[in-house]
Amino acid sequence: MDKKDEALLERFGEHPTPFYYYDGDALHAHVSSLLSRLHPSVRVHYALKANGNVALAGLLRSLGCGVEIASAGEMFVAMEAGYTPEDVLYAGPGKTVAELSEAVASGIGCIHVESVRELRLLEDIAARAGLFVRAAVRVNPDNDLSGSTIKMGGVPRPFGVDEGQLDHFFTVLEDCPHVYFQGIQVYTGTQMLKADQILASFANTLQLAERIQDQYGVAMHTVNLGGGFGVPYFTHEQPLDMGQVIDGLNAMAEQTRSRLPGVTLIIESGRYLVAQAGMYVCRALYTKESKGEKFVVADGGMNHYASAAFRGRRIRDNYPVRIMRGQGEGQEVAIQMGQGKDMPVQEAAAVELRLGKAADRIGELQPKATVDLETVSIVGPLCTPEDCLVKKAQLPPIQEGDYIVIPNAGAYGLSYSPVHFLGHATPAELLDFRGEVHVIREHGDRTDLLHHQRMIPLLEDIF
Known part of the structure; x- marks a missing residue:
């Protein structure tokens, strides 16, 4: 395991899963590079729908982006992020x-x-x-x-x-x-x-x-x-x-x-600016078998990252997923890159995604030794068959407590997901920027479900 992976796991261990993790330095370098190469008469506006976190929006504003919104709620977020009304397209x-x-x-x-x-x-x-x-x-x-x-x-x-x-x-x-x-x-x-x-x-x-x-x-x-x-x-x-x-x-x-x-x-x-700077991170709760198929049940799923669960997508294939074992447990980081039907198992197991490179594509594929694989589906905690993050993929054996990391999750993750479905807490969002991990959205709790709701008198009290 290299030092970057060790540092990631150390940061992960400080926060309960599930959460979104954003590499702010990579985002800063990526967007700065893009803006610096454009003709002076060209202006970039960030599509807030891709990720409405106010801290990320503020970071993009500081780099010189305008903002594009599609609701009064997004207008409010944009103003909180420091945009002036003149910066806004509606x-x-x-x-x-x-x-x-x-x-x-x-x-x-x-x-x-x-x-x-x-x-x-x-x-x-x-x-x-x-x-x-x-x-x-x-x-x-x-x-x-x-x-x-x-x-x-x-x-x-x-x-x-x-x-x-x-x-x-x-x-x-x-x-x-x-x-x-x-x-x-x-x-x-x-x-x-x-x-x-x-x-x-x-x-x-x-x-x-x-x-x-x-x-x-x-x-x-x-x-x-x-x-x-x-x-x-x-x-x-x-x-x-x-x-x-x-x-x-x-x-x-x-x-x-x-x-x-x-x-x-x-x-x-929206997507091009922020997608590749983000990851969705959850953990394996346990594994089980059902009628000859193996499942890994995770503590997060479709309610946090609906796009990964195939909702609204025309390409019915797995997103890339990375399996990471905690420090001190004696196993290298393993990875599977969203194998499609025509992709050989050996090829799928022989690549690794390293995030954080400041380039047009944040991340690059590098060789990695092959490992033993098994066919497994990764599902979330929701009682619906739609809650499937990875379907019948060839993955290294997953143990309870392993981190399940989905890269390229900076856009249309939380902003596109039914977070209130079945009452699970909203995941945190973390921004790793200039040597410090900032909690830019706190973990939700059960009281969030009752926000703006009101009880009425019980029928027994009325009669």
Whole structure:
């Protein structure tokens, strides 16, 4: 076991499982590297939905990111993290009157209008308040060049205004004197791993922005290119060549200066910024066999990390998982990298993920000696068959008390999970930054379940 693994286990031992663990130094280096290579006219906004922890949001703010939100709750978190209203982009197809009113009153940076109805509502709210609001239109384009398997545009969706409906939108905009038009947003897909498809989508969006400016006589102050930058979760996936994306984007930014003078290009990212800096950590409670199959029951599961339990995923394969034995118990760290059906057992057992490298892909695969494996499923403590973190994978033998570590868990972990289901406590979140482990979310307890609930008099008391 190397010194880094020993240090990890020492940190793990100081906190009861389950918890999320974030490498703040790796996150800092990763995001700083990305921002330093971008053209001055390109701004990065952190998609808060990926991970809403206020400390992580604050760290990204300190590095120079803006923030993208989709609810009044996220607006509150963003303000607590130190963002100013001008740093905020507000997205989402179902903004309420109360949410829009709060955003208008705050002097928000920009609201992404998702329908003609929302545009009229925004004008009415701003007019009644005697204020002006900056807004961009989210466009659902006719063409989708992203190649994304999870499509957010280019097909029928509740998001944005169809490209074919823009005539109507800009006609209505002429009667909205309290809405200052900023530009457009296009977000066609997510978890994209091919640089050429991302750049094709960006180029299509910039061409659309030029057509809109020329056709409707509006000035483009911002063009939000979206994001969708992916990270590899499975052995068959190759990491995104972010260097190619940055070079292509910077070239587009330079070319755009003459065609769209003074425009700011915006990219949004959640997963790519934070995913690979995080791990989900739980422990094995015991093992059991049922009808010829072996199970490891862990103290955490779907309620903490729903994505790992296959919920909402199109790829029905195991996420990578690492098994770590506590110090002094005489066994090396072992690992399994989310073996798919076509991956040889020997190959799966011969790789190890080392986190914390400051690069486009935080982490690298290195050789490791093979170990004896067994077929096992890792399940959580919930009484539902959906609570399965790892299904029929080839793993080293797991003992009670072993740590079960799922890497790449910094995005869409706790923020995407049904934490109240069956009443288990919310896991802690830990941030290891500059030599100190900070508890950035305390472990929950049973009283959290009753927060904002109220008892009524029992029937016996009424009658």
